[in-house]
Every structure is written in structure tokens, then in C-alpha cells.
Amino acid sequence: MDEAVIDALRHEAKTKLDPKQKGALGQFMTPFRIAEFMANLFVTRTNAVLLDAGAGIGSLTLAASKVLKLSRAEAWELDPVMVSYLQRNLAGLDVVTELHKKDFILDSVDRIQFDVGTRFTHAIMNPPYKKIGANSIHRSACRQLGLETGNLYTAFLALAILQMKLGGEIVIIIPRSFCNGPYYKPFRSLMLTKCSIDLIHIFESRNQAFKDDEVLQENVILKLTRGGAQGSVTLSLSQDAEFDVVHRRVVPFELIVETGDPEIFIRIPSMAEPGPVTGEFFKYGLKELGVEVCTGPVVDFRLKPWWSQDPQPGTVPCIYPHHFTAAGFEWPKAHKKPNSLYRSNEVDKWLMREGVYVVVRRFSAKEERRRVVAYIITPQDINSQLVGFENHWNVFHIQKNGLPMDLARGLAVFLNSTVLDNYFRIFSGHTQVNATDLRNMKFPSLPMLRELGSKYRHGLTQEEIDGLLDQCANKQN
Numbered sequence: 001m002d003e004a005v006i007d008a009l010r011h012e013a014k015t016k017l018d019p020k021q022k023g024a025l026g027q028f029m030t031p032f033r034i035a036e037f038m039a040n041l042f043v044t045r046t047n048a049v050l051l052d053a054g055a056g057i058g059s060l061t062l063a064a065s066k067v068l069k070l071s072r073a074e075a076w077e078l079d080p081v082m083v084s085y086l087q088r089n090l091a092g093l094d095v096v097t098e099l100h101k102k103d104f105i106l107d108s109v110d111r112i113q114f115d116v117g118t119r120f121t122h123a124i125m126n127p128p129y130k131k132i133g134a135n136s137i138h139r140s141a142c143r144q145l146g147l148e149t150g151n152l153y154t155a156f157l158a159l160a161i162l163q164m165k166l167g168g169e170i171v172i173i174i175p176r177s178f179c180n181g182p183y184y185k186p187f188r189s190l191m192l193t194k195c196s197i198d199l200i201h202i203f204e205s206r207n208q209a210f211k212d213d214e215v216l217q218e219n220v221i222l223k224l225t226r227g228g229a230q231g232s233v234t235l236s237l238s239q240d241a242e243f244d245v246v247h248r249r250v251v252p253f254e255l256i257v258e259t260g261d262p263e264i265f266i267r268i269p270s271m272a273e274p275g276p277v278t279g280e281f282f283k284y285g286l287k288e289l290g291v292e293v294c295t296g297p298v299v300d301f302r303l304k305p306w307w308s309q310d311p312q313p314g315t316v317p318c319i320y321p322h323h324f325t326a327a328g329f330e331w332p333k334a335h336k337k338p339n340s341l342y343r344s345n346e347v348d349k350w351l352m353r354e355g356v357y358v359v360v361r362r363f364s365a366k367e368e369r370r371r372v373v374a375y376i377i378t379p380q381d382i383n384s385q386l387v388g389f390e391n392h393w394n395v396f397h398i399q400k401n402g403l404p405m406d407l408a409r410g411l412a413v414f415l416n417s418t419v420l421d422n423y424f425r426i427f428s429g430h431t432q433v434n435a436t437d438l439r440n441m442k443f444p445s446l447p448m449l450r451e452l453g454s455k456y457r458h459g460l461t462q463e464e465i466d467g468l469l470d471q472c473a474n475k476q477n
């Protein structure tokens, strides 16, 4: 079956899917060009026993069958519409195939637990993506194997890993969110202990992989080897899902997972070698600078009895991201959220003392050009001895107090620079900025931050901010 036929089937199947199930089952099917690219990443190509879990209409298995000498292929799929196509597509293959019309997670947990079923030499997958709740059957099933994971796609990958033979190769397309963030740490740990990462492919524009379905997710293609010796990692990049030009760069594994990183973040360095000067900006951990960062301590719904729409005697300011706009800081502001909180024992424990703070939004809009957006807040802005920072912020502080002004200004310039934004994208694929991400980053030295701070003025444009970093870098030469 050729590419056009498979893609036509994919479109036909899509029109028949139950729209309500589409989200629940994470039904975004792989365009054949991606399937083909993925299949071509397999290195060993003979005697293949293939796994395709959440197989949809079977595009990935079909693509793999063109590259591999298959001796057996097994596919898991739940949706009856998909199953009808999959059945026909598997029947057309000239090998032994087995179609499991079952839940891959529940079935795999049994197979692994009781050590039954096939062990695979190859896996090719585009699993469903969907959060799994703490009390869901999937979560409890995974826990039976000691697997703690909050998304279907990481559960699928973990269970596939556990059903591979040693030396087995896995090629998978998944969102990039597992690379960082505390929730995915147990999964990263399992993946890195059981497999080597051989290749990571990224798409230059993030909405390219599943553009037919308007998926705005940033996806990566991973190639792993079960029990593989970890050597250097190939980074690969294409503009889009046409793969007209594919750039490759081989990097040492330490650039992907930093030695001794307690969070075991998976970083995806840019395709260009970092220049020596840029490196000067990323040398010191926050601890070395004597600075800390935390999530904004005020969780507003817990303090609802103490909300005050406007500042009143006995209240303190409660600062939200909406208080900052392109026009600058505006507080108090008409909004459904409060501007202030009445002081009480319950409120006081979440407040910080008057001072100069740098605050970074935790959630940026998907369309926003920058991931990290930082602001300075000073005592003059709010005129209060105590202040509440709402939970949608990350707050830079020194032992719960403010920062010296020049350091705060330097940090704000640095955090809002394009150099930093590019660096941040190395280890973060999603639009959320967690305090852990900021804690794991490297920063310029204190003198360099102070120098940047000395050039700060209100209302700097992006070009002016980047210019300040260029000046600073030139001085280093």
C-alpha cells in the first residue's frame, strides 16, 4: 500500500471517529511521511518482532513493514472504527500478525506482572496523549508495577520498554513535556535506567507534526534502545513534517542529561554549537548567587474569606500576573480577582516583606513569543510593608526578603533576553515555567548581573535588552 492510500484511509477513518472519543482516546493519527521517517530510524532490520500500541489504522506498522524484515507484528487498539481499518491493513501484511482489541495499559500490566506474552525487538508508536487522574484505573494498574505516571503517553512508553528484548529498538513520537517537570521524574528515571537515548528529532515549528488536527503541542521523535550502552546522542531537526531537509548534530550525552542533575531533566540543545561567550551567561547556580526562587505562596481560593476587591485599612496587596500589561504595572485594577487581602493569621503566613522582587509568570500564552517573562516589583509600586504573590508567579527572593535593586534589575534584563529564552527552550518544551526549572538553570555571575542591572531602565524593548547582553558579551572578549 502506498503513501497516498494510507493517508487517504487516515482521512477517511478520521471522519468516522466519534468526536467525543477523540479527546478521551487521544486520537491524532500520524501522517505517513512521519511514519516513514520514524521507520527509517531502525538500525537492526531483520528478524523483527514488532509492537505498535494505540495503533490507530496501523500507519506506523505499515511504514515499519517497508523497512523491517518482520517475523511477527502485534498491535493494540481499542476504538472499533480504528480496529476495522487496522484489521484490513494488518491482513495485507505477509507476516504473522496479532490484533489485540484491548486496553494496552491494562493488558501490558498483566503480561509484565505474570511474565507472559511476546517480548519485542522493535516498537513503533504514536501513543494517545491524555492526563491520567490520580484515581484512574490506568494509574492504579501502573502502580501495580511500581510505575508512577500521569499521562497515557508515558504509561504506554514505559510499558513498551518493559516488554522489549535487550537490544530492542523503540521509535516513538510524543509530546516534549516529559523532558522536564517534577511529575515526569519517575518516568524519566525508568527510561534512562532501562534504555539508551540514541536520537531525538525535533520540528522547527512546533505545530507541524499533527497540523491536520491543529495540535499545538511540541512533539519529539525519540529513538531508544533497551539495555543500550549510552553513547553520544544524535539531534535531528526538520522544518516540518515533510522532512525536506534534516539537520543532524551529534552531542555528548552530558549535554542532554547533566551529570548529577537531581531532576534528570532531558535537555535538547540547539542545533548550533553554543558560542563561548554565550556560555559565560550560564555559569552559576542560583544558590551560588545567594538567591532563591519559589512559587507564589498565595493560593487565592484557600484565602477567599479574606479577599478584598480594593485596598482598605488592614489589607495588603495581592499581586497577580494580570496586574502587569504591556503598558506597565497597574494595581489596583478592576478584575474578578481581589487586589488585596485582609490580614489574619491565615493570610500572614503566605506574605513576603516589603522589598524589590523579580517575578516570572508560570504560564505564558501558547502564542506568546517568549517562554520566560519577568517583571520587577518595588516598594514604590505598592506602598505596603507586606505583599502577597499569587500562585501564578515564580518569585525570586533572598530568604523571603527582596533583592538589591541592581541585582533585581540585572536578573530581569537577563531573564527577558532572547539568549535566555533560547537556553530555556533547551530543557523545556512546554509553556509552563516552574520554580524547579528556574532553580535548575544557570545564570551569569553577580558582577555581570549587576552590570546588566546598571543599564536597566523602565520600558526597554526586546532589541534594547538583547543589545545590553551583546555589550556585556563583547566586554568579555
Ligand SMILES: C[S@@+](CC[C@H](N)C(=O)[O-])C[C@H]1O[C@@H](n2cnc3c(N)ncnc32)[C@H](O)[C@@H]1O
Pocket: 024, 025, 026, 027, 028, 029, 030, 053, 054, 055, 056, 057, 058, 059, 060, 076, 077, 078, 079, 082, 102, 103, 104, 105, 125, 126, 127, 128, 129
Ligand atoms: C495518537 S493516536 C495514534 C494512532 C496511530 N498510532 C497513528 O500513529 O496514527 C492513539 C491511538 O491509541 C488508541 N488508544 C487510546 N487509548 C488506548 C488504550 N488504552 N489501549 C489501546 N489503544 C488506545 C486510540 O484509539 C488511537 O487510535
